[in-house]
Amino acid sequence: MRNKAVVVLLALLGVAIIFIFVDGRNEKRFATSFIDPKEAESRQYGPGALAESPASLSRAAARVDLLIARLDTRYANLGADERIQAAEELGKEYFYTLSDDLRRNISDALSHSLRLEKDAQVARAITFSHSRLAYDKNTLSNLKFSYDQKFIHFDDYYGELAHLYDEAPPEDRRNVIGEISNGNSRYAVDVVAAKIAFVEEVQLSDQEISDLRSFLNKNRPIFAGAEDSFGLFEAILYNQWLVAVSRLQSTSEGGSVEKWMGRRLLDPSTDPRASVAFLIGPYAKILDDSKKAELQWDAVRARATELLLRYPQAPGLQELGKDMAP
Amino acid sequence: MSHRFDCVLKFILCQRILNKKCEILRYSRRKFPQILALGIFVFISSPFAVHALGMGEVHSDSAWKYVGWACDSSAPGYQSVIQARRDDGVLLGRVVAEGSSTTTIPRACGSPHERHGFKLYIERKPQWADGKVHEVTVYSIDQDENVTKLKSFMLEFSGVSADAQRPRNLGDVVGRDLNYDQLGWAGHIGVWDGSYVIEVLNDSGSNKVFRNTWDDFKSRSNVWDTVTPNYPAHMIRTCWTYECDVNSNYSGGFKVSPAQAVVYRAAQVQMIGADYTITALFSTAEPTMKDYKDPGWKRKAVRGKYRCDTFVYDAFRASTNLDNSGVFPYREVYGMDDSWRRKVSSLYGFSTMLPNKVLEKIKSF
Numbered sequence: 001m002r003n004k005a006v007v008v009l010l011a012l013l014g015v016a017i018i019f020i021f022v023d024g025r026n027e028k029r030f031a032t033s034f035i036d037p038k039e040a041e042s043r044q045y046g047p048g049a050l051a052e053s054p055a056s057l058s059r060a061a062a063r064v065d066l067l068i069a070r071l072d073t074r075y076a077n078l079g080a081d082e083r084i085q086a087a088e089e090l091g092k093e094y095f096y097t098l099s100d101d102l103r104r105n106i107s108d109a110l111s112h113s114l115r116l117e118k119d120a121q122v123a124r125a126i127t128f129s130h131s132r133l134a135y136d137k138n139t140l141s142n143l144k145f146s147y148d149q150k151f152i153h154f155d156d157y158y159g160e161l162a163h164l165y166d167e168a169p170p171e172d173r174r175n176v177i178g179e180i181s182n183g184n185s186r187y188a189v190d191v192v193a194a195k196i197a198f199v200e201e202v203q204l205s206d207q208e209i210s211d212l213r214s215f216l217n218k219n220r221p222i223f224a225g226a227e228d229s230f231g232l233f234e235a236i237l238y239n240q241w242l243v244a245v246s247r248l249q250s251t252s253e254g255g256s257v258e259k260w261m262g263r264r265l266l267d268p269s270t271d272p273r274a275s276v277a278f279l280i281g282p283y284a285k286i287l288d289d290s291k292k293a294e295l296q297w298d299a300v301r302a303r304a305t306e307l308l309l310r311y312p313q314a315p316g317l318q319e320l321g322k323d324m325a326p
Numbered sequence: 327m328s329h330r331f332d333c334v335l336k337f338i339l340c341q342r343i344l345n346k347k348c349e350i351l352r353y354s355r356r357k358f359p360q361i362l363a364l365g366i367f368v369f370i371s372s373p374f375a376v377h378a379l380g381m382g383e384v385h386s387d388s389a390w391k392y393v394g395w396a397c398d399s400s401a402p403g404y405q406s407v408i409q410a411r412r413d414d415g416v417l418l419g420r421v422v423a424e425g426s427s428t429t430t431i432p433r434a435c436g437s438p439h440e441r442h443g444f445k446l447y448i449e450r451k452p453q454w455a456d457g458k459v460h461e462v463t464v465y466s467i468d469q470d471e472n473v474t475k476l477k478s479f480m481l482e483f484s485g486v487s488a489d490a491q492r493p494r495n496l497g498d499v500v501g502r503d504l505n506y507d508q509l510g511w512a513g514h515i516g517v518w519d520g521s522y523v524i525e526v527l528n529d530s531g532s533n534k535v536f537r538n539t540w541d542d543f544k545s546r547s548n549v550w551d552t553v554t555p556n557y558p559a560h561m562i563r564t565c566w567t568y569e570c571d572v573n574s575n576y577s578g579g580f581k582v583s584p585a586q587a588v589v590y591r592a593a594q595v596q597m598i599g600a601d602y603t604i605t606a607l608f609s610t611a612e613p614t615m616k617d618y619k620d621p622g623w624k625r626k627a628v629r630g631k632y633r634c635d636t637f638v639y640d641a642f643r644a645s646t647n648l649d650n651s652g653v654f655p656y657r658e659v660y661g662m663d664d665s666w667r668r669k670v671s672s673l674y675g676f677s678t679m680l681p682n683k684v685l686e687k688i689k690s691f
Contacts, residue, residue, distance in 0.1 A: 088609075092628075095625045128599075132626045132628060154439035154441050155533065163626070183403055186422060191568065194568035194569070194597055197567075198568070198578075199569065218404070222407055222420055223420075224420050224421050224422070225419050225449060226418065226449050227417055230521055231521025232496060232519045232520050232589040232590075233521075234537075236590065315494045316519075316521045319496055319520060
């Protein structure tokens with residue numbers, strides 16, 4: 001009997017140790033990625049498994065109500081950090097549900113709180129939380145309000161417009177693109193270029209394409225520093241800009257993307273570092289022979305090689321240049 | 327006619343010369359035909375005129391640094407390119423005037439914002455330090471490549487000494503004292519992209535991921551020995567840009583080396599946007615995610631929140647398959663030794679993490 005008790009006790013202890021160990025591992029994993037365990041659980045399922053039961057929808061609605069209350073200074077006497085966290089959590093909850101009602105509720109609550117918020121940091125967090133939701137009737141007015149109130153700054157405002165212009169309905173999109181184009185924010189250039197370079201198809205009107213082309217052309221990324229300075233970050237930004245502007249040109253004027261890329265790279269006014277940036281980038285590595293011919297591959301490569309030979313002592317240029325497509 | 331002309335000129339010219347004799351008015355009446363001809367010429371020729379409307383200020387007390395602001399009244403929000411050239415033709419450096427500046431600038435050129443400041447640090451190349459006094463001219467360049475001279479300086483090019491800490495390799499990790507009283511030991515770190523230090527700073531500006539030159543980094547506090555990690559030879563394929571797909575078998579993305587992965591990830595974070603947090607509790611910047619199997623689904627990009635060391639950790643994590651789950655682009659690694667994964671994983675520890683400790687650990691990589 002006593003032996004049995006000892007065995008049971010040891011078994012329980014073993015189970016407890018296993019639980020502690022497993023929990024500990026999970027905790028470490030979650031702590032490392034900084035995802036709440038419950039949140040991580042739901043994220044594991046991915047977008048395909050978001051169909052909600054009435055019970056899960058009801059739980060989500062309760063969580064959202066709680067977060068909205070935490071954000072509202074009239075009901076909860078919480079500090080700025082806690083309100084910022086509530087705003088960020090609301091942004092996450094938005095994408096965990098497919099319920100239009102719940103999503104509308106989140107959007108309206110954030111927009112309402114923004115108008116009442118006195119703390120600039122909290123208002124900034126609310127603005128970003130809302131601007132990263134799906135585009136809706138509140139999107140532009142919230143951004144404009146925050147920009148006018150100086151809750152967000154120049155690059156914030158135009159950067160967010162760049163983040164969302166392609167989601168806006170056609171009646172808003174033209175104005176948004178026009179505003180981005182007139183804003184001349186270089187951060188917005190990077191975002192617009194990344195979007196256009198990597199989307200499968202450019203679906204914009206002729207006027208919108210023209211506006212964005214003009215915007216990208218007038219705010220060309222530069223290679224800073226001396227003539228032999230070369231870093232990967234600028235190369236990444238230049239590459240996506242080159243692909244984007246050439247895609248727009250190809251869409252509006254015809255001709256292949258490669259043709260326009262080649263012309264730009266070989267233009268005497270273009271910095272020769274552009275050729276190196278292009279050749280170390282992903283686009284150069286997937287071109288077949290016919291596309292290489294359209295791009296005038298040999299001439300582009302010669303331009304890059306000449307630069308590498310001119311500056312044999314430039315460490316960044318030489319190290320990154322080794323990765324040029326042959 | 328003469329009376330009407332008088333009235334117009336009186337309105338335009340004499341409005342601001344209150345209670346003073348308007349000598350110019352009498353002069354203008356005498357010279358009316360000449361003035362009219364000049365006005366017609368200016369009116370006709372203005373569309374063909376060069377729009378060199380750049381303006382700005384620049385100061386320098388050393389051949390190696392130029393600070394100021396610049397803008398362009400023909401495109402008031404445009405952030406001009408600044409260029410410094412020496413009298414022997416050497417292009418010393420270029421930079422975009424996109425930093426913070428004083429609020430007098432919008433008034434000067436009609437800009438709606440004040441991000442027109444610049445700090446142009448010149449790389450201290452030994453071949454440029456000839457000990458001579460040179461004339462250096464700083465220009466601003468507008469959207470149409472028109473050049474406006476801002477100012478010239480007579481400066482001596484000297485004072486270059488060996489710079490042992492200067493990073494040389496892609497993915498090097500640089501460090502310096504933290505700019506807080508009594509907390510310098512905790513340190514500040516960033517990664518080298520071949521030309522710039524990529525770092526998270528709690529400086530002014532919208533995005534807290536900054537690209538700064540080595541000389542800028544060095545000028546802020548005492549620098550530490552640069553660490554060149556012993557990067558392994560494996561490759562990582564994933565989506566490195568702004569918009570990605572949740573499916574691990576999606577054909578997008580491309581392969582890069584571990585050192586490149588660190589910089590590609592840093593650029594991705596900058597594009598998504600990041601804020602600063604003083605604690606080690608960071609949140610990951612996540613790209614916009616789509617699902618090619620479900621075209622209606624989309625989760626927009628989520629801004630990150632980092633301190634300098636958690637940013638470096640996040641960038642290093644991109645060279646591994648750590649935390650390879652959730653709504654985040656899947657990282658496929660080819661031939662990675664598990665020891666690299668363990669080393670990178672060891673950089674993070676919420677309660678013990680500090681920039682100096684991260685740098686120490688990377689030294690052992």
